[in-house]
Amino acid sequence: MMLVLLIGCFVVLRPFIAAILWAIILTFSTWRLHERLERALGGRTTLSAAIMTLLVMAVLIGPLAALGVGLSENVVRLFEAVHAVMERGLPPLPDWLAGLPLVGDRLQEVWGALARGEADLRTVLQPQMGEIRDLVVAAAGGLLSGTSLIAISVFIAFFFYRDGRAAVHRLRNVMGRLAGPRARQSLDVAGDTINGVVQGVLGTALVQAIAAALGYRIAGVPGAFLLGFITFFLTLVPMGPAIIWVPVVVWLFNKGDTGMGLFILVWVGIVVGSLDNILRPILVGRSANLPFIVIFLGIVGGLIALGLIGLFLGPVLLAVAYRLVREWSGGTEQAGAVSPQEGSGTARSAPIG
Known part of the structure; x- marks a missing residue:
């Protein structure tokens, strides 16, 4: 029943x-x-x-x-x-890019090839505009x-x-x-991990937003800091910042500012976009007092398997499992694990602590 x-x-x-x-x-x-x-x-x-x-x-x-x-x-x-x-x-292509040592000639060659093939590019892209819409x-x-x-x-x-x-x-x-007591300890671990994930996610989003805003400012994009503020929220969504930087790159290319368009493409699209994969697990691991690899696998695996909610559930599940495996295997508590007595204290100020 x-x-x-x-x-x-x-x-x-x-x-x-x-x-x-x-x-x-x-x-x-x-x-x-x-x-x-x-x-x-x-x-x-x-x-x-x-x-x-x-x-x-x-x-x-x-x-x-x-x-x-x-x-x-x-x-x-x-x-x-x-x-x-x-x-x-x-x-x-701007002269300063073409004149870069080691890569300048290659950039000019690739850019020229793209320019010479623009008629074919238009033929390919034109039918796809409906799909893009x-x-x-x-x-x-x-x-x-x-x-x-x-x-x-x-x-x-x-x-x-x-x-x-x-x-x-x-x-x-x-x-x-x-x-028994193990369940309550698991709740404490889950609480500390959730707090660590929240702090890591917000900290990473802040760094990405500031870096993106500075990039837009350097490129002379109007409303750079407003775009950075919006980027703060979009970083919580996979590929979210692309909603901002892709139109910015197109706008810069359209006005003939190729150099700054490429700069935004590399800086915001690649460098800033990669920060969350590196910085977020580090911040979460430090906040939750857990090994980096546990948090990294939890964040990436959770995002792939469960979507955005997996960003939180993945690390929590692996953190609790990590703690249980340590106990069952007879391991002693070290800095890599969280104990109820040595936790951050943040979880116990929240309702499940």
Whole structure:
């Protein structure tokens, strides 16, 4: 009977599993702020939960809505710029690039080959413009879907803010009865890992946003720091910053500024875009006090297997498994693992700690 009940609950809640997981992550990562606000309001938990919900909604949904409006206004301009590049041809390679030692001659040769083959390039690209439009529409649909998911998650987060303590108290009791002290320790490891992932993700996003903004500023792109601010949020989505830098590169090529277009392509598209694969696991590993390889495999594998939510679930699952394997194998606790007594303390300030 209990199994049938659990299966029925899963079927009913299945459409909301992603939203519930995001609500848990949002609530947990902002719990300390909720506690401070609750104390400032004299212990009025419901009011504090409502204010936190509005704040999270403004921070998350506001930039996404602004991005959607900006994309809808500039898609036509982007296609016009692409058509202009195809019609007028590639601009000449700047002399300073052609004069670079070792690579300058090769760059000039490759660029010249591209310029000489532009007629064929237009023939190939022209029929694909319809497919590109379809991709843009699909991306806009994905943005709308993601915004809807966040809105539902924020709504659920209100109840976690309000009733989180009681819910986690029951969860810890149930887990303790099922698996003993090891289950509670696993919850502590999961809590520390979630905090580490949040700090690592936000820290990496900040570094990428600053680096991208500086690149846009050097290239003379209008609104460079606004683009950097939007990049901060787009770095949370795989290939998200390309929504910004690809149109910027096309715009620079269209105005004849080939050198700066190539600079943005290399700096933002390759260098800044690669930072998350290197910097994020390092920051998460330091924050969660876990080995780099565990965090790296958790982040990359989680993203590949589960999408964006895997960015959080992957490291949490591997961290808990890593801790259990160490205990079962009889290993002693060292700096590479997190213990309830030596944890960061952040998790215990949140509801599951």
